[in-house]
Amino acid sequence: MKTYLEMTKEELLAEHRSLEQEFAKIKALGLSLDLTRGKPSPLQLDLSMGMYDIISSQSVLRTEAGTDCRNYGSLDGIDEAKRLMAGFMDCKQEQVIVHGNASLSIMYDTIARSMLHGVLGSTPWCRLDKVKFLCPVPGYDRHFAITEYFGIEMVQIPMHPDGPDMDLVEKLVQEDAAVKGIWCVPKYSNPQGITYSDETVRRFAALKPAAEDFRIYWDNAYAVHDLYEDDRDMLLPILPECEKAGNPDMVYEFCSTSKVTFSGAGISAMGMSDTNRQDLLKQMSVQTIGHDKIKQWTHTRYLKDMDGVRAHMAKHAALIRPKFEAVDEILSKEVAPLGIGTWIRPKGGYFICFEAMEGCAKAIVAKAREAGIVMTAAGAPFPYGIDPKDTVIRIAPTFPKLEEMKQAAEVFACCVKLVSAEKLLRK
Amino acid sequence: MKTYLEMTKEELLAEHRSLEQEFAKIKALGLSLDLTRGKPSPLQLDLSMGMYDIISSQSVLRTEAGTDCRNYGSLDGIDEAKRLMAGFMDCKQEQVIVHGNASLSIMYDTIARSMLHGVLGSTPWCRLDKVKFLCPVPGYDRHFAITEYFGIEMVQIPMHPDGPDMDLVEKLVQEDAAVKGIWCVPKYSNPQGITYSDETVRRFAALKPAAEDFRIYWDNAYAVHDLYEDDRDMLLPILPECEKAGNPDMVYEFCSTSKVTFSGAGISAMGMSDTNRQDLLKQMSVQTIGHDKIKQWTHTRYLKDMDGVRAHMAKHAALIRPKFEAVDEILSKEVAPLGIGTWIRPKGGYFICFEAMEGCAKAIVAKAREAGIVMTAAGAPFPYGIDPKDTVIRIAPTFPKLEEMKQAAEVFACCVKLVSAEKLLRK
Numbered sequence: 027m028k029t030y031l032e033m034t035k036e037e038l039l040a041e042h043r044s045l046e047q048e049f050a051k052i053k054a055l056g057l058s059l060d061l062t063r064g065k066p067s068p069l070q071l072d073l074s075m076g077m078y079d080i081i082s083s084q085s086v087l088r089t090e091a092g093t094d095c096r097n098y099g100s101l102d103g104i105d106e107a108k109r110l111m112a113g114f115m116d117c118k119q120e121q122v123i124v125h126g127n128a129s130l131s132i133m134y135d136t137i138a139r140s141m142l143h144g145v146l147g148s149t150p151w152c153r154l155d156k157v158k159f160l161c162p163v164p165g166y167d168r169h170f171a172i173t174e175y176f177g178i179e180m181v182q183i184p185m186h187p188d189g190p191d192m193d194l195v196e197k198l199v200q201e202d203a204a205v206k207g208i209w210c211v212p213k214y215s216n217p218q219g220i221t222y223s224d225e226t227v228r229r230f231a232a233l234k235p236a237a238e239d240f241r242i243y244w245d246n247a248y249a250v251h252d253l254y255e256d257d258r259d260m261l262l263p264i265l266p267e268c269e270k271a272g273n274p275d276m277v278y279e280f281c282s283t284s285k286v287t288f289s290g291a292g293i294s295a296m297g298m299s300d301t302n303r304q305d306l307l308k309q310m311s312v313q314t315i316g317h318d319k320i321k322q323w324t325h326t327r328y329l330k331d332m333d334g335v336r337a338h339m340a341k342h343a344a345l346i347r348p349k350f351e352a353v354d355e356i357l358s359k360e361v362a363p364l365g366i367g368t369w370i371r372p373k374g375g376y377f378i379c380f381e382a383m384e385g386c387a388k389a390i391v392a393k394a395r396e397a398g399i400v401m402t403a404a405g406a407p408f409p410y411g412i413d414p415k416d417t418v419i420r421i422a423p424t425f426p427k428l429e430e431m432k433q434a435a436e437v438f439a440c441c442v443k444l445v446s447a448e449k450l451l452r453k
Numbered sequence: 454m455k456t457y458l459e460m461t462k463e464e465l466l467a468e469h470r471s472l473e474q475e476f477a478k479i480k481a482l483g484l485s486l487d488l489t490r491g492k493p494s495p496l497q498l499d500l501s502m503g504m505y506d507i508i509s510s511q512s513v514l515r516t517e518a519g520t521d522c523r524n525y526g527s528l529d530g531i532d533e534a535k536r537l538m539a540g541f542m543d544c545k546q547e548q549v550i551v552h553g554n555a556s557l558s559i560m561y562d563t564i565a566r567s568m569l570h571g572v573l574g575s576t577p578w579c580r581l582d583k584v585k586f587l588c589p590v591p592g593y594d595r596h597f598a599i600t601e602y603f604g605i606e607m608v609q610i611p612m613h614p615d616g617p618d619m620d621l622v623e624k625l626v627q628e629d630a631a632v633k634g635i636w637c638v639p640k641y642s643n644p645q646g647i648t649y650s651d652e653t654v655r656r657f658a659a660l661k662p663a664a665e666d667f668r669i670y671w672d673n674a675y676a677v678h679d680l681y682e683d684d685r686d687m688l689l690p691i692l693p694e695c696e697k698a699g700n701p702d703m704v705y706e707f708c709s710t711s712k713v714t715f716s717g718a719g720i721s722a723m724g725m726s727d728t729n730r731q732d733l734l735k736q737m738s739v740q741t742i743g744h745d746k747i748k749q750w751t752h753t754r755y756l757k758d759m760d761g762v763r764a765h766m767a768k769h770a771a772l773i774r775p776k777f778e779a780v781d782e783i784l785s786k787e788v789a790p791l792g793i794g795t796w797i798r799p800k801g802g803y804f805i806c807f808e809a810m811e812g813c814a815k816a817i818v819a820k821a822r823e824a825g826i827v828m829t830a831a832g833a834p835f836p837y838g839i840d841p842k843d844t845v846i847r848i849a850p851t852f853p854k855l856e857e858m859k860q861a862a863e864v865f866a867c868c869v870k871l872v873s874a875e876k877l878l879r880k
Contacts, residue, residue: 063525071523075510083502096498098490098716126553127745134740138565142579142603152569152579168742175739176569289525291747312602313561315595318554318745320718 029365030443030450042447049397049444052437057398059434064216064376065425066285066342073341074287077328087323095319101310102303103295107322111295113332114249114281116263121297123306126317129282129294133243134172136278136296139309140206141176145239146275146305151178151206160198160208162190164379164407164418166216169209169245173409180409181205185218187370189226196233203236207243213261214248217379217407217420219372221259231267233276242277249281250332250339252374253347259373265297274299283325285376286338293318293325349423349431353378356432360439366446378421379407380438386445387416393441399434456792457870457877469874476824476871479864484825486861491643491803492852493712493769500768501714504755514750522746528737529730530722534749538722540759541676541708543690548724550733553744556709556721560670561599563705563723566736567633568603572666573702573732578605578633587625587635589617591806591834591845593643596636596672600836607836608632612645614797616653623660630663634670640688641675644806644834644847646799648686658694660703669704676708677759677766679801680774686800692724701726710752712803713765720745720752776850776858780805783859787866793873805848806834807865813872814843820868826861 030038081087087095089104102108103124112119125132144150151157158179161170165185173180181198184191190210199205210230212222222230230242244264252258268277275298283292298306329335354371357380361367369380382390387404394401402420405413421438423431457465508514514522516531529535530551539546552559571577578584585606588597592612600607608625611618617637626632637657639649649657657669671691679685695704702725710719725733756762781798784807788794796807809817814831821828829847832840848865850858 065525068521068524071521074523075512077510078505078508078512079510081505081508083504083506085502085505094495094498096501096715096718097495098492098711128741131741138569141569142565150579152577168739171739175736284525288523288747290743291523291745309602312595312598314555314558316717318718318748320715321745321748 027363029363030446031365035451038447038451042444042451045440045444045447048440049393052397052440055398057433057437059398059426059430060400061422061426061434062400062402063425064285064422066289067345067425067427069345070342070424071288073338074328077287077324080327081324087320089319089323093319095323098315100319101314101316102307103317104319104322104326106326107293108295110326110329110331111281111293112297113335114295115246115265115279115297117265117279117297121265121299121303123296123303123310124317124322125294125296127290127292127294128284129245129247129280130168132280132294132296133169133245136243137172137176137178140239143309145241146301148239154204156204157206158202158204160195160205161409162208162210163409164217164413164420165209166211166245167406167411169243170409173209182409183208185215185220187220189220189222192226192229196229199233199235199240201236205235206237206239207241209243209245211245211247212264213246213259214251214372214375216247216375217377217418218370219375219377219379220370221261224262227262227264227267228271231264231271231273231276233273235276240276244277244279246279246281248375250335251285251342251376252339253343253350254373255340255343257373265299275301278302283329286329286335287325291321293321346424348428349426350378352428352432353421353423353435356435356439360436361442364443364446367442376422376424378423380419380421380442381417382419382442383446383449384415384417386442386449387413387419389445390419390438390441393445394438397437397441399437401438454790456790457873458792462878465874465878469871469878472867472871472874475867476820479824479867482825484860484864486825486853486857487827488849488853488861489827489829490852491712491849493716494772494852494854496772497769497851498715500765501755504714504751507754508751514747516746516750520746522750525742527746528741528743529734530744531746531749531753533753534720535722537753537756537758538708538720539724540762541722542673542692542706542724544692544706544724548692548726548730550723550730550737551744551749552721552723554717554719554721555711556672556674556707557595559707559721559723560596560672563670564599564603564605567666570736572668573728575666581631583631584633585629585631587622587632588836589635589637590836591644591840591847592636593638593672594833594838596670597836600636609836610635612642612647614647616647616649619653619656623656626660626662626667628663632662633664633666634668636670636672638672638674639691640673640686641678641799641802643674643802644804644845645797646802646804646806647797648688651689654689654691654694655698658691658698658700658703660700662703667703671704671706673706673708675802677762678712678769678803679766680770680777681800682767682770684800692726702728705729710756713756713762714752718748720748773851775855776853777805779855779859780848780850780862783862783866787863788869791870791873794869803849803851805850807846807848807869808844809846809869810844810873810876812843813869813876814840814846816872817865817868818846820872821865824864824868826864828865
């Protein structure tokens with residue numbers, strides 16, 4: 027099979043005509059599918075409903091230590107929840123603070139606090155002329171929305187198959203004291219599904235920042251979200267590495283059960299050095315009397331420990347793996363041979379990141395929408411929503427049913443071909 | 454019976470000797486009681502355990518409108534939760550945003566947002582030389598902790614039996630553009646149990662602030678926390694009054710179910726004008742994907758409506774009313790006739806606020822601690838923890854058992870008498 031680039035103009039014109047007919051047929055189907063966000067499907071959510079069978083009016087909602095989970099207190103979370111979330115982050119229980127229903131809110135709040143109160147006594151960022159964050163791209167749009175909201179300048183860092191471009195990260199962090207942070211999704215990155223290599227993690231831990239209040243924002247959102255039990259990516263734990271490198275305070279790690287139990291009704295946590303932890307607790311003692319301990323109780327009783335979590339995640343994997351594989355298969359068959367797009371086949375996480383030919387992403391997403399398939403806006407995985415090369419499209423396969431996902435992938439493949447052919451014909 | 458002021462020195466000395474003996478006996482009992490915080494008792498928390506019988510693995514966790522409560526979304530809360538919380542605030546459902554487990558966090562966050570992003574486009578407060586909040590005193594220590602944390606200057610406003618000194622409030626709000634807010638607990642105020650009169654509420658609604666970004670922080674924490682079903686204080690709803698007065702945007706109202714269902718595991722809400730609401734939603738869309746909707750589901754299914762809430766609160770009242778009455782009775786018998794202390798007998802809320810003779814509060818709290826009764830630190834109900842006259846002591850009767858509360862009140866009365874007698878003898 028010839029790639030589009032290898033085709034003559036006549037061949038490409040013929041291909042384009044046939045694609046237009048195919049697209050017209052698709053449009054006539056009147057599809058309506060939403061692939062915008064990484065949401066678990068109802069069947070995935072069903073997996074955790076058993077949590078509500080272990081609590082009733084007869085439950086004794088006390089912690090192992092005897093604290094009444096129904097009353098005020100336990101600012102940093104109950105011990106068993108700290109222990110569970112430490113397992114997600116491969117850190118010590120004493121390094122954990124358990125929070126509310128969303129790690130995103132902790133990240134938001136961590137930056138808001140740094141803006142107004144600084145970091146361990148540093149100048150509050152709102153008093154500085156310029157604050158910069160490094161943003162590996164493509165990345166998570168909600169990270170970038172937070173930094174944008176606070177007026178923080180975002181510096182793009184290219185992603186490589188083993189993580190962010192560490193040469194550039196090291197240089198910028200070491201040379202520029204305005205660089206106060208970097209957003210990372212180190213395992214099954216959003217949207218590419220890349221897991222940082224041990225080497226990358228070690229280079230992160232060994233950073234020599236010009237700014238004393240520089241922090242790595244280590245959003246370990248997909249810590250346990252493996253698609254293959256026997257072939258999971260292993261992420262080197264960052265907290266011990268930072269300790270070994272003499273940088274114990276340089277990282278904030280975040281995680282949650284949002285895509286383990288219930289999205290928006292789970293628990294979240296932060297892992298950090300004791301110094302950072304004490305700093306955070308000072309703020310938290312003003313901000314709240316404590317997070318929801320009943321939810322911590324139900325989560326720890328239901329998931330139990332990391333073995334319980336792994337077993338639970340295997341059930342998730344069984345539901346979503348076929349969808350990931352279907353997308354991969356259809357794109358491998360329909361798109362790959364034509365030389366008009368690439369992607370990394372992820373071993374976990376929530377996304378497949380399709381890289382189209384330059385200047386095609388927006389048009390492909392628009393075309394898909396015309397056919398009733400709503401995808402995440404092209405550009406979304408970049409700061410300010412601008413993808414400089416207009417190539418990246420995030421596919422979220424978890425929410426639709428398998429048959430729907432297959433259909434959507436077929437439509438998507440048709441749109442990729444159509445837009446790519448048009449692009450080449452305009453040359 | 455003579456008051457202490459009417460006694461001769463000899464009479465007072467004799468009284469003091471007898472009190473010292475009494476105190477020695479009390480100390481020998483080795484009591485250990487914690488009256489520090491306004492916490493519901495375990496029996497009160499038991500009242501809501503039925504909430505966990507209406508949810509199981511078989512529940513269909515959908516809203517009335519069909520939204521899956523287990524997945525992401527519904528930034529402003531589910532409709533039925535908005536409706537329920539509107540009932541707490543006597544406002545329209547469309548004016549409500551439902552939040553997480555604590556109204557305190559919403560207040561913290563509202564101020565953090567104003568600091569960094571201003572209010573409806575006003576200059577962010579962090580760029581101003583001076584920001585002031587009016588603080589009716591005695592008031593809620595956690596309010597003052599928030600304003601202190603953000604470096605906001607606190608201006609004390611005396612409380613009268615019908616609410617804050619409105620002449621002073623009107624003057625300061627109208628004359629000083631640095632005054633950006635006032636903390637209010639308008640019903641069964643913390644700690645005095647005062648409910649603002651209709652006149653006070655109307656004067657609040659008609660304020661003419663020098664600062665366009667001035668807001669009333671209307672913490673309606675005890676909206677439904679009446680001790681007497683047939684004799685409840687009625688608070689004029691502020692949102693409609695502000696609308697009538699042409700100041701629709703001037704108030705943020707807060708409430709929660711923390712002392713209705715579970716403390717720290719309930720739901721909270723904010724009521725406000727549509728303009729303020731849109732402003733808040735802009736921030737929230739960056740900060741979170743949405744609050745816990747499963748908890749909103751369980752709360753609305755369990756409490757149902759305001760009739761349900763009233764019936765539920767009557768059960769709370771039945772449990773705590775005897776404790777309030779016991780304190781009142783013991784103080785009325787032991788302390789009032791001696792002219793050494795006053796208090797308002799509250800018809801709801803969580804506290805009794807004892808006003809000792811000037812310069813005695815700290816010593817009384819210290820004396821009580823000596824006898825094993827831990828009370829809220831004297832001074833706590835004032836900004837920076839400093840009670841200028843050293844008179845105010847907050848008593849929190851809800852958590853201890855009735856017999857414990859009686860015993861604690863007896864001990865407290867003895868400490869008040871002892872310290873007051875000592876004070877008068879030193880004159």
